Amino acid sequence: xxxxxxxxxxxxxxxxxxxxxxxxxxxxxxxxxxxxxxxxxxxxxxxxxxxxxxxxxxxxxxxxxxxxxxxxxxxxxxxxxxxxxxxxxxxxxxxxxxxxxxxxxxxxxxxxxxxxxxxxxxxxxxxxxxxxxxxxxxxxxxxxxxxxxxxxxxxxxxxxxxxxxxxxxxxxxxxxxxxxxxxxxxxxxxxxxxxxxxxxxxxxxxxxxxxxxxxxxxxxxxxxxxxxxxxxxxxxxxxxxxxxxxxxxxxxxxxxxxxxxxxxxxxxxxxxxxxxxxxxxxxxxxxxxxxxxxxxxxxxxxxxxxxxxxxxxxxxxxxxxxxxxxxxxxxxxxxxxxxxxxxxxxxxxxxxxxxxxxxxxxxxxxxxxxxxxxxxxxxxxxxxxxxxxxxxxxxxxxxxxxxxxxxxxxxxxxxxxxxxxxxxxxxxxxxxxxxxxxxxxxxxxxxxxxxxxxxxxxxxxxxxxx
Numbered sequence: 528x529x530x531x532x533x534x535x536x537x538x539x540x541x542x543x544x545x546x547x548x549x550x551x552x553x554x555x556x557x558x559x560x561x562x563x564x565x566x567x568x569x570x571x572x573x574x575x576x577x578x579x580x581x582x583x584x585x586x587x588x589x590x591x592x593x594x595x596x597x598x599x600x601x602x603x604x605x606x607x608x609x610x611x612x613x614x615x616x617x618x619x620x621x622x623x624x625x626x627x628x629x630x631x632x633x634x635x636x637x638x639x640x641x642x643x644x645x646x647x648x649x650x651x652x653x654x655x656x657x658x659x660x661x662x663x664x665x666x667x668x669x670x671x672x673x674x675x676x677x678x679x680x681x682x683x684x685x686x687x688x689x690x691x692x693x694x695x696x697x698x699x700x701x702x703x704x705x706x707x708x709x710x711x712x713x714x715x716x717x718x719x720x721x722x723x724x725x726x727x728x729x730x731x732x733x734x735x736x737x738x739x740x741x742x743x744x745x746x747x748x749x750x751x752x753x754x755x756x757x758x759x760x761x762x763x764x765x766x767x768x769x770x771x772x773x774x775x776x777x778x779x780x781x782x783x784x785x786x787x788x789x790x791x792x793x794x795x796x797x798x799x800x801x802x803x804x805x806x807x808x809x810x811x812x813x814x815x816x817x818x819x820x821x822x823x824x825x826x827x828x829x830x831x832x833x834x835x836x837x838x839x840x841x842x843x844x845x846x847x848x849x850x851x852x853x854x855x856x857x858x859x860x861x862x863x864x865x866x867x868x869x870x871x872x873x874x875x876x877x878x879x880x881x882x883x884x885x886x887x888x889x890x891x892x893x894x895x896x897x898x899x900x901x902x903x904x905x906x907x908x909x910x911x912x913x914x915x916x917x918x919x920x921x922x923x924x925x926x927x928x929x930x931x932x933x934x935x936x937x938x939x940x941x942x943x944x945x946x947x948x949x950x951x952x953x954x955x956x957x958x959x960x961x962x963x964x965x966x967x968x969x970x971x972x973x974x975x976x977x978x979x980x981x982x983x984x985x986x987x988x989x990x991x992x993x
Contacts, residue, residue, distance in 0.1 A: 550582035550885040551842075552594060552640065553793070553862070554622045555828065555875035560865040563590035566955025568906035569891050570596070573864070575621040575878065578640070580885050581863045583843025591863030592908070595637040596891045598988035602940060602971060603637070603666040605674040605925035607649030607657075613969060613989040614895040620646030623716070624703045624793070625881035626663055626679060628749055634934040635883040637986060641665050641679040642879065643700040648676070652925055660716070661685060661698040668938065673925045680711060680751045688738045689730065690722030690757035701732065702794040702820070702879070707749060709802065709816055711738040712762065714791035723757045725808035732790045733765030733822070737813055760807035762815055763833070765791075771837025772822060776851040780827035780858070780872030784851035788822035793830075793880040795819045800834055819880065827857030827872030828864060830880070888935040888985040890916070890972050893957075896991045899966040903990055904959045907951075907974055914976040915949030916958045917941040921969040926989070935983040941973045952976060968992050 558574050565571035570593045573579045578595035601613045608615060624643040627635050641663045648658040648666075652674035658664050661682025669675050683693040685700070699716035712735060719730045730736065742758035743751055763771075768788045779785050800817040807813055817834045825831070829848030832840040839846045847862065849855040858866040859873030866872055893904040905916060919926065919941040928938040948958050963970070970992055974985040 550580050550883060551795070552578050552580050552625055552627065552635070552881045552883050552885075553591075553877050554578060554625065554879040555864070555873075556621070556792070556878045557875045559591075559859070559873050559875055561590050561592055562588075562860055562863045562865050563592070564865075565592060565908070568908075568955050568957060569893050570889060570906055570908055570955065576617075576619040576644075578622060578625065578637070578642070580883070580887060582885050586844040589844055589863045592887060593889055593891070594885070594887055595986060596889055596988065598891055598895060599637050599889070599936075599986035600666065602926065602987040602989045603674065604648060605652040606923070607651055607653070607674070609649065609651035611923055612896065612991050614991050617646070619644035619648065622879055623660065624663060624700050625879040626703045626705055627881040627883045629706055636886070636934065636937055638665065638667060638937055640881065640883070643703065645699070659696060661696050661700060663700055663703055668928055673928055678750065679705075684751055684754050685713070687756050688742070688754045688759040689719065689736075691719065702791050704794040704796050704818065704881075706796055706816070707745065708740060709737075709796065709814055710740040710743065711751070712736070712794050712796075712818065713738075714794065716790065721759070723759050725760055725811065728761075731765040733768050733788045734761060735763040735768065735791060735794065735818065735820070736760065737762045739813060760811060760813060762805060762807065762813060768820070768822070771833055772824070772831060774837030775831040775839050777825065777829050777831055777839050777848040778827070778851055778853075778855065778857050779824060779829070780856050780874060782849070782854050782856040785822075785824050787824055790823040791820060792823055793821040793877045795880045795882050797832060797834070797840075821877035821880065823876060825857070825876045826874055828859045828862045828875050828877050829857040830862075830877060886935045888974065888976065888983060890974050890985045890988050892972065892988055892990045894990070896993070898993050900962050900964045901992075902959050902962055903970060904957055905972050905988070907956050907958060907985070909952035909954065909956065909974060909976050909985070911976045911978055912952040913950035914952035914956075914974055915947055916972060916974045917944040918946040918960065919943070919971045920945050920965065921971050921989075923967065923969060926969070926971045931984060933981065933983040935978075936973075936986050937984075939973065939984060940971045940987040963992060966993055
């Protein structure tokens with residue numbers, strides 16, 4: 528690639544507002560397709576180890592879109608498994624849980640949202656213990672460099688809250704939601720014998736438990752520093768969750784009425800309803816907000832709520848599932864996914880969920896691994912015109928990033944850049960580089976545009992060039 532410096536300056540800035548819309552971040556349990564088709568780009572494919580988003584604007588036709596592609600996480604994490612490639616299609620296995628803490632500044636990015644993987648992130652860059660299925664955390668840059676893990680809730684503290692020994696780590700987070708005033712709500716992937724202040728019992732994978740706020744010591748940036756041993760309390764048993772599914776009267780992807788939750792797979796707090804007092808065991812009171820939830824049986828990506836003993840959740844465009852008695856399947860289009868047919872829903876259930884303020888600006892290579900000499904095609908979703916795509920050639924190490932705070936992606940990976948192309952946007956576009964002749968390097972891509980008179984950045988992506 529040849530250096531081609533366009534007259535664009537990337538200052539340090541803070542961009543709040545602009546294109547933000549209220550919506551939901553989520554993951555699917557299987558690979559799905561956007562309802563919009565994303566302009567025919569690779570951005571239409573939503574994988575279980577990527578984060579998608581849905582905005583209920585405008586109704587009635589909505590589409591789920593890719594918000595944090597796998598290539599973004601791979602660029603942030605670097606060569607996590609020490610195989611000389613950034614490309615790792617099975618990274619995380621799946622993203623099992625999402626958590627976006629409430630903030631007075633509506634500014635959620637791939638750097639700020641916490642998640643829990645189903646497979647441990649490799650420790651080649653971050654060091655041990657990495658981000659494990661029992662942890663909830665995020666990938667950051669700190670004094671140790673890029674590709675580091677910052678924990679919201681460590682598996683050890685989660686086990687301590689359940690009256691279990693902190694090690695060995697055996698828990699696997701399936702769902703999580705948190706608020707400083709309510710505490711941390713969670714569900715686990717397996718059954719466990721536990722010992723809490725409510726006594727010895729068995730935690731089931733369909734239960735919902737809470738670490739109450741009084742039992743949590745927070746860090747200055749609202750992450751869990753420590754918990755009181757044995758403080759966790761059961762908010763809903765699996766039997767109660769089953770009853771709420773029955774009361775909701777929701778169908779699966781085949782049109783069958785669902786009667787069990789099996790595993791609770793996603794949780795989020797519904798702030799449109801007031802909290803109520805719940806009694807976990809004698810002498811203990813929990814302030815219980817209404818929770819939005821999904822379960823392993825809720826194919827078609829249906830969502831229910833604990834409100835009024837169990838209902839199909841109603842979002843901006845209507846109910847998030849089809850009702851029993853109508854013989855209609857829950858298709859998936861209610862959350863913006865493309866159903867296989869008009870009479871069969873998507874095979875996924877919602878695997879993770881977090882309400883958020885959405886800013887979407889993403890890039891994804893059509894091929895994450897190429898062989899020189901070759902051109903490289905990058906698919907882009909940009910919210911505005913003009914948009915410029917930048918590239919930087921990088922040795923096979925973690926590319927350094929520089930803070931450029933904004934509410935799209937807050938770090939630049941392409942300074943100084945080796946190639947750029949523009950002007951284009953808004954919408955879905957494909958940009959192709961000139962012929963690349965170098966091999967054994969990485970090409971890091973990131974785009975920039977202007978929102979509300981501020982320059983904002985897309986998610987980054989890296990292409991391995993052999």
